Amino acid sequence: MRDRPAPATVSARLRAHARARTAGHWLALVAGAAAMGMSGCTLGPDYVRPTVDVPAVHRFAQAAPPQGQPPTLAALPAWWAGFGDAELDALVGEALAANHDLRVATARVDEFAARVVSTHSQALPQVGYGASGGRQQVGNVTAGSYTAVLSASWELDLWGRIRREDEAARANLMATEQARLGVALTLVSAVVSGYVTLLDLDRRLEISRATLEGRRRNVEVFQIRLDGGAVSDFEMMQVTAEYETAASSIPDLERAIAQQEHALSALVGRNPGPIARGATLLSLEPVPVPAGLPSELVTRRPDILQSEQQLVAANALVGAARALYFPTVSLTGFGGSASSELDGLFSGGARTWSFAGQLLGPLFAGGAIDSANAQAEARREQALAIYQQTIQAAFRDVSDSLAAIQYTRGVVDSLERRVEALRRAVVLATERYDNGYSDYLEVLDTERSLFSAELALTAARGDGYRSLVNLYRALGGDWIAPSVPLPANAGAPAGTDATTGPDAPGTRSSSG
Structure with a gap:
């Protein structure tokens, strides 16, 4: 014949069961709330970048360099060093x-x-x-x-x-x-x-x-x-x-x-x-004017x-x-x-x-x-x-x-x-x-x-x-x-892209 547990032991088990059930309710509610928030x-x-009328070339710009050569803009890390x-x-x-x-x-x-x-x-x-x-x-x-x-x-x-x-x-x-x-x-x-x-x-x-x-x-x-x-x-x-x-x-x-x-x-x-x-x-060195400047610059x-x-x-x-x-x-x-x-x-x-x-x-x-x-x-x-x-x-x-x-x-x-x-x-x-x-x-x-x-x-x-x-x-x-x-x-908070540019300005969520 199995011994009956002492009353104090039964009470402790009931309290433990209640705490476990409460914790389970909390977890279930938090999980449900997270699902609701995410959905x-x-x-x-x-945001969609607006369409802006951009001219093809700048007025008074020099002729573009020969094909295959890029514009000479900012050839130096510090352009003023060209002087x-x-x-x-x-x-x-x-x-x-x-x-x-x-x-x-x-x-x-x-x-x-x-x-x-x-x-x-x-x-x-x-x-x-x-x-x-x-x-x-x-x-x-x-x-x-x-x-x-x-x-x-x-x-x-x-x-x-x-x-x-x-x-x-x-x-x-x-x-x-x-x-x-x-x-x-x-x-x-x-x-x-x-x-x-x-x-x-x-x-x-x-x-x-x-x-x-x-x-x-x-x-x-x-x-x-x-x-x-x-x-x-x-x-x-x-x-x-x-x-x-x-x-x-x-x-x-x-x-x-x-x-x-x-x-x-x-x-x-x-x-x-x-x-x-x-x-x-x-005696200042002449800095050449960039040629063939694309207007997108x-x-x-x-x-x-x-x-x-x-x-x-x-x-x-x-x-x-x-x-x-x-x-x-x-x-x-x-x-x-x-x-x-x-x-x-x-x-x-x-x-x-x-x-x-x-x-x-x-x-x-x-x-x-x-x-x-x-x-x-x-x-x-x-x-x-x-x-x-x-x-x-x-x-x-x-x-x-x-x-x-x-x-x-x-x-x-x-x-x-x-x-x-x-x-x-x-x-x-x-x-x-x-x-x-x-x-x-x-x-x-x-x-x-x-x-x-x-x-x-x-x-x-x-x-x-x-x-x-x-x-x-x-x-x-x-x-x-x-x-x-x-x-x-x-920088941006951890877990985010700190280099987001104007083409990707942030949240791209669908409208509700």
Whole structure:
């Protein structure tokens, strides 16, 4: 005959069976909830890149290279190295490392990467804990109450609201990264252009000082002639006035140079100070203009990619707004222990648990949900118009830069011929004056024209280099990416594709 189990043993077995059954219910409910969440639809339109009218070629672009040779765009990892100036290379590197605007943009990428994690966490169960304790006395009876519980809650994303918000957050992160690259592109362009302007001003100062020195010698010669009675006081005053005119231009140029150095110092994150030069405006290496540029290159510009990702985000939020019409389903539960004595809370306390499902849906919201959907639709239309406008502006920038390069080259050629002609004219006018065939006014007029032409030639050469910088900026600056890598902590959450591009902007769920 089999012995009967002791009562305590039976009670323990019943409690164990009850716990197992409860655990089974939890597992079954969680599995069912997961299946419901995964089978839920995603409301709203999936993103499709809009069709944009893109010209086949850029206006004023050079002819395409022979077949089989690719365009020469960005042949160097850092295109500005083509100028052959080590000081410029160092200045750009310093700016990329220390510029405050770029540091702000990088920190914003980190912020939006954290927002992606925060948004993504809404789709996961939220687990917490809690504890409470207290004692009270009623008459001669003192009683205590202590509890310790673990709680969990989970909103089932049946209509894809959280998935759409997660898609929008990822698109905003990518837009912020493109904004960072745009800041880097603008920064490099500003440093290179500012450096060219500095060399331009240096050359103007050099011309002005050479002119001033020539006129100083004229003053000395005319003073000797005046003392000898060979020239009049009027001619002496004319020579002296021209000397002072040249002298008055030098302080303005020196001020402009100092201010340009201060502007470059700010760009590279320094306090105001001098900027080292490695080359002169005349010794800069010519960087060839890319030939046969396909028009699709411009669509890689950071501002275009940023605008598209903002459109992706706005499109995703339309689906999130549509989900507001439907109920939210959430599961909550807790389990723990309760006891009248603190030291018996985990040893002899009573076990307690609770599990509940909740469904909440709108019946009447006074038009708030309709308004939220109308706002989301309007924001998407705004983002679409901005995207199309950004692309058109990009093509205009490229065409403007190509036109400036083409026509500035003609201006430089013409001014070089004019300067050469005026230098010869100054020699001839001086010979005519020395031989008595003309007065000195003819010499002064020719010298003034030469001085103005030399300054204009220097400005035109500077404009040519600045137009080249503008062209590379207009083409999108894909050479910036290797120079300013994305911070290691700014990637997408684990288990996601951090390299998703505009052709795959995020969630591609089917509409519900």
